[in-house]
Amino acid sequence: MKIAVIGSGGREHAIGWRLSKENSHKLYSVPGNGGTKEITENVDVSSNKKILEFLKENEIEMVIIGPEIPLAEGLADETRKSGIITLGPNKDGARIEKSKVWAKNFMNKYNIPTADHIVFDDYDSAIKYVEKVREDRYPLVVKADGLAAGKGVFIVKDTEEARDALNTIMVEKKFGEAGKKVEIEEFLRGVEASYLVFMDGEKYKPMVTSKDYKQLLDNDRGPNTGGMGTFSPSPHIDRALEQKIQQNIIDRVLEGFHKENIDYRGVLYAGLMLTEDGPKVLEFNCRFGDPETQVILPRLKTPLSEIVHAINEVSLEKIDIKWKDKAAVCVIAASDGYPIEYEKGKHITGLENVKKSLVFHAGTKFVNEKYYTAGGRVLGVTAVENNLRKSREQAYRDISKITFEGMYYRNDIAKL
Ligand SMILES: Nc1ncnc2c1ncn2[C@@H]1O[C@H](COP(=O)(O)OP(=O)(O)O)[C@@H](O)[C@H]1O
Numbered sequence: 001m002k003i004a005v006i007g008s009g010g011r012e013h014a015i016g017w018r019l020s021k022e023n024s025h026k027l028y029s030v031p032g033n034g035g036t037k038e039i040t041e042n043v044d045v046s047s048n049k050k051i052l053e054f055l056k057e058n059e060i061e062m063v064i065i066g067p068e069i070p071l072a073e074g075l076a077d078e079t080r081k082s083g084i085i086t087l088g089p090n091k092d093g094a095r096i097e098k099s100k101v102w103a104k105n106f107m108n109k110y111n112i113p114t115a116d117h118i119v120f121d122d123y124d125s126a127i128k129y130v131e132k133v134r135e136d137r138y139p140l141v142v143k144a145d146g147l148a149a150g151k152g153v154f155i156v157k158d159t160e161e162a163r164d165a166l167n168t169i170m171v172e173k174k175f176g177e178a179g180k181k182v183e184i185e186e187f188l189r190g191v192e193a194s195y196l197v198f199m200d201g202e203k204y205k206p207m208v209t210s211k212d213y214k215q216l217l218d219n220d221r222g223p224n225t226g227g228m229g230t231f232s233p234s235p236h237i238d239r240a241l242e243q244k245i246q247q248n249i250i251d252r253v254l255e256g257f258h259k260e261n262i263d264y265r266g267v268l269y270a271g272l273m274l275t276e277d278g279p280k281v282l283e284f285n286c287r288f289g290d291p292e293t294q295v296i297l298p299r300l301k302t303p304l305s306e307i308v309h310a311i312n313e314v315s316l317e318k319i320d321i322k323w324k325d326k327a328a329v330c331v332i333a334a335s336d337g338y339p340i341e342y343e344k345g346k347h348i349t350g351l352e353n354v355k356k357s358l359v360f361h362a363g364t365k366f367v368n369e370k371y372y373t374a375g376g377r378v379l380g381v382t383a384v385e386n387n388l389r390k391s392r393e394q395a396y397r398d399i400s401k402i403t404f405e406g407m408y409y410r411n412d413i414a415k416l
């Protein structure tokens with residue numbers, strides 16, 4: 001089968017890698033990275049229009065859309081119209097990630113537990129609000145409504161920081177249109193977890209649990225990033241809690257989609273805070289997580305292409321999705337200066353010395369038989385062993401074999 005994976009990150013390399021283990025697919029990465037080049041054909045196009053042209057001209061039969069932006073812009077609507085088997089929701093379903101305000105309204109309507117919040121679409125009222133809030137109610141969380149590549153959320157500890165966040169979003173307009181509305185919400189305490197499911201509009205099947213590390217520095221300090229590491233399974237989610245997540249959150253999302261006539265065929269990702277009062281939703285994503293995918297897919301036994309098929313035909317109920325009873329740990333190597341400013345074009349060495357772990361590339365380029373850095377998050381090393389401790393040790397042993405100038409990674413991933 002001819003299958004295209006849209007996107008260029010570690011997530012997409014992991015998807016391509018998983019597909020490369022199944023049958024004899026002809027695989028394309030659009031646009032892909034240095035790592036996907038080894039296992040798929042990289043196709044250097046990026047706008048939805050060009051992607052669609054490529055898919056049609058090359059008679060691609062299946063497409064897996066990795067990132068949120070093409071989904072929010074309606075790529076899945078178009079590919080479905082063209083008869084291509086598609087993993088990813090249409091534009092109406094992608095609103096659950098595209099607009100945090102839309103998602104909050106949806107959650108309130110369908111009684112899905114989340115942080116209390118208030119929405120503002122003008123700066124003056126937002127400022128008045130934060131100035132009125134008693135200091136002992138801080139920290140608060142200020143969020144830009146729209147897509148901001150993981151940079152639009154600010155945890156503010158006092159009025160001054162709240163003002164700064166509002167200025168960044170609404171006056172400097174750092175996230176453009178995405179910051180036309182802001183949402184100010186209650187700060188939730190607890191442990192974070194990611195809960196992903198495959199959904200076909202009628203049913204869903206859960207993936208294995210995972211946890212990611214958002215902050216740049218050890219012990220969760222420093223600025224938020226796209227994710228510096230992850231592991232699976234999450235020891236914080238036992239059977240009883242998982243049932244609660246399904247009943248109070250995922251079942252209600254599905255019911256809401258039904259009532260709103262949203263035909264959601266893709267991956268739904270719930271970012272959760274496990275609080276004393278039970279699991280609460282921080283946000284939803286309309287796609288696989290990056291880096292969670294790099295620990296989830298190596299544990300998947302059932303061919304991914306079969307799952308995508310079943311989702312397309314709304315027959316997810318009929319397939320049994322199997323997982324390896326193992327633990328996976330992924331440590332991300334970033335370029336010095338990430339997530340703010342960083343250099344590119346550094347030679348990456350030692351990749352050939354990694355024998356046991358999987359190396360998923362993110363910001364890399366393959367030129368003249370050599371790999372170079374080409375992004376902030378450069379690559380991730382995933383180890384899959386019998387338990388988290390072993391996977392953690394293996395991942396760190398293997399990442400230490402790789403070098404590039406300015407290479408940085410956290411040392412506390414999966415240190416529980
Ligand atoms: N209400 C909240 N309470 C505590 N922490 C939060 C809250 N909302 C977000 N966060 C923190 O900020 C991170 C990013 O927020 P999120 O809503 O997931 O937005 P995005 O991923 O789009 O940046 C979360 O992973 C979490 O660490």
Ligand SMILES: [Mg+2]
Pocket residue numbers: 271283
């Ligand atoms: Mg998030």
